[in-house]
Amino acid sequence: MQLTFYKYQGTGNDFVMIDNRTEFFPKNNTKLVEQLCDRRFGIGADGLILLENHPQYDFKMVYYNSDGNESSMCGNGGRCLVAFAKQMGVVENRAEFEAVDGYHFATIDAHGIVALQMKDVDAVNQHENYTFLNTGSPHHVQMVKDLKTLDVKSEGSKIRYSDLYGSAGSNVNFVHQLENDIFAVRTYERGVEDETLSCGTGVTAVAIAMHQTGKTNNNIIDLNVEGGKLKVQFDVDNGKYSNVFLIGPATFVFEGKIEINQ
Template sequence: MQLTFYKYQGTGNDFVMIDNRSEFFPKNNTKLVAQLCDRRFGIGGDGLILLENHPQYDFKMVYYNSDGNESSMCGNGGRCLVAFAKQMGVIENKAEFEAVDGYHYATIDAEGIVALQMKDVDTVNQYEDYTFLNTGSPHHVQLVDDLVELDIKTEGAKIRYSDLYGKAGSNVNFVYQLANDIFAVRTYERGVEDETLSCGTGVTAVAIAMHQSGKTNNNIIDLNVEGGKLKVQFDVDNGNYTNVFLIGPATFVFEGKIDLDF
């Protein structure tokens, strides 16, 4: 059969989008998802996302990493799915949807800027050299002196597979402070097993970690990633981070068809 797909990217974090409201897609076919995400033998993407019906909200998000496995929350993927849902006529400028980590609210403006509400964070574990927290996905956050020359794939993999995080592993964010409320971030993503140009849950984790550790006192923080610029804003009360929003562009790249045998 021919599969119609759509390609979206959010600050360089790219995704294969599939309208699965008719529930035709074989969701347990890990090999197929990995093949579609393969940049040489498939479409190519950091992940694959299914747009599905939901009995209560506008839609449901089902997210797979490029290794073919269903995964934890993807912030940039969620933002791109909101833009895709608008393209499909499911929403106009606001969305309520369910993802693997629960309920999300989002808005999208005429320029394609999506503000996605992320999960509240009430636990931030600070250590001498790093911070760990979960923003829908687990994230290790570590300040470095040189972000440009750092071998992200090698150093990220060391931490991701270390005894710190066991079999499940963690995403790893390396951070360089540019100003009081501006940070440069490079991220190693588990499931992709490489550096990605951007990670939404990652920059959300960085913003909260930098605030919690006293590196900034702002609650609106700019994050420069390899694929562009994102913004994170939040309310905070006694270490509890609420009304957390990840804000940035979500861009349609192209639509296509691919022949599949499943």
């Protein structure tokens, strides 16, 4: 079977996009998803995303990590899917869709900048050396002094598999403050089991954690990731974060075809 796919990236976080509105894709074939995401034997990506029909909204997002398993919310993937849905003619400059963590609203401008509304955050767990919160995916946020030289894969893996988070694990974000409202971030992603160039739910978690812990008083925060720049804005009331938006570019890379065995 010949599969048509589309490749997108959001600040270096890259995804294989498949138009599955006719529901042809073998969604339970974990090995196939893993192969398609493989950078040597497949297309290569941090994850694979299916665009599907939804009875109420514009579309549904189904997201797989590169290990082939369905996963929690992916912010950059959601932004890229909005751009893909526009390319497919499903939406124009705004979108409503359902993901694994529920309803999302997004806008996309003429320059491909997507503003994606993330889930509200009601709980931010502060600890002595780190902060933990869920922005659609679980995130450990930890400030470090030597971000540029840090071995993110090694140190992130230790925390991800530690007793802190049990068998489910957590994504791990290492942060360095550059200015009052600008932070540099590097992220270890579970499911990818390595550092990625960008993580949307991760920078969202960092922005909220930095505000909650008093590192910044701003509600519009710039995040510098290895693959570019993102922005997070939110409203906050008594430690409850709402109208949370992840903002940044979503870029079409190429379209192709690949032979697959179902």
